[in-house]
Amino acid sequence: xxxxxxxxxxxxxxxxxxxxxxxxxxxxxxxxxxxxxxxxxxxxxxxxxxxxxxxxxxxxxxxxxxxxxxxxxxxxxxxxxxxxxxxxxxxxxxxxxxxxxxxxxxxxxxxxxxxxxxxxxxxxxxxxxxxxxxxxxxxxxxxxxxxxxxxxxxxxxxxxxxxxxxxxxxxxxxxxxxxxxxxxxx
Amino acid sequence: xxxxxxxxxxxxxxxxxxxxxxxxxxxxxxxxxxxxxxxxxxxxxxxxxxxxxxxxxxxxxxxxxxxxxxxxxxxxxxxxxxxxxxxxxxxxxxxxxxxxxxxxxxxxxxxxxxxxxxxxxxxxxxxxxxxxxxxxxxxxx
Numbered sequence: 001x002x003x004x005x006x007x008x009x010x011x012x013x014x015x016x017x018x019x020x021x022x023x024x025x026x027x028x029x030x031x032x033x034x035x036x037x038x039x040x041x042x043x044x045x046x047x048x049x050x051x052x053x054x055x056x057x058x059x060x061x062x063x064x065x066x067x068x069x070x071x072x073x074x075x076x077x078x079x080x081x082x083x084x085x086x087x088x089x090x091x092x093x094x095x096x097x098x099x100x101x102x103x104x105x106x107x108x109x110x111x112x113x114x115x116x117x118x119x120x121x122x123x124x125x126x127x128x129x130x131x132x133x134x135x136x137x138x139x140x141x142x143x144x145x146x147x148x149x150x151x152x153x154x155x156x157x158x159x160x161x162x163x164x165x166x167x168x169x170x171x172x173x174x175x176x177x178x179x180x181x182x183x184x185x186x
Numbered sequence: 187x188x189x190x191x192x193x194x195x196x197x198x199x200x201x202x203x204x205x206x207x208x209x210x211x212x213x214x215x216x217x218x219x220x221x222x223x224x225x226x227x228x229x230x231x232x233x234x235x236x237x238x239x240x241x242x243x244x245x246x247x248x249x250x251x252x253x254x255x256x257x258x259x260x261x262x263x264x265x266x267x268x269x270x271x272x273x274x275x276x277x278x279x280x281x282x283x284x285x286x287x288x289x290x291x292x293x294x295x296x297x298x299x300x301x302x303x304x305x306x307x308x309x310x311x312x313x314x315x316x317x318x319x320x321x322x323x324x325x326x327x
Binding site for chain 2: 023025027028047048050052054059061063064065067068070072073074075077088091092094184185
């Protein structure tokens, strides 16, 4: 009986210590956007998003180079960079914020399916806006997986869409983020 | 006669628009690099003066050599490679087409691709920075 209690206690301790606190990061996060209109669907992918999460307090950062978004069609990519995002002038998009109530969820072992809310500042096209996004954090074998899907309105970030293609681009673009984070060695 | 010329012009423009809007990306493997540089040198150029390096390298085909730090794989295929001799200052390449892992054997790899710029921020929780190369192809090892 004593041995069983000891075994259960040990198992619980190992379970709790499997997740080590500190910073987790990736330089290969995936971010994509999707614009859906009756005229055409437009999507682009970027496999080089950097993301860092401080598991001590839930602070989180994302950053992408606009020019690293890849489109199927070369001309679309050119228009995206030159005409809409003006990526020579505004080369990066970033988010810096904090996942709300992160410590409590972390201490519960990141139960699957628990929604988290990240609050912070998004910077796109040189314009900063306070935003809230719903996401999920899951334990993985060697770190954490962070996922989120949210909407971005180009108009909110002073991204001008010419009248000639206004019907081709959605008023709200769906952005999807998926990042496998590994421990950041000090 | 004027109408015929106008129609011809309209036809040429339509064909031109159709071709350009439906075209994919040209292969970087077939193009000459604008610069040949090591991974440490290009990262240092961005760390020294990001604005100047953006103006010099962005959107151009760059041939970069450096020690392999990490391979990026999706479903068993190598889709990208990180070149660096230190853990935090990296050239991060995405291949235009997935490559065989066997072709990446050896300590130093040379790739060429389009430079997208530099991702790094002194105020970030993540130290160092990354020069990003997209649509890369293997030149040799």
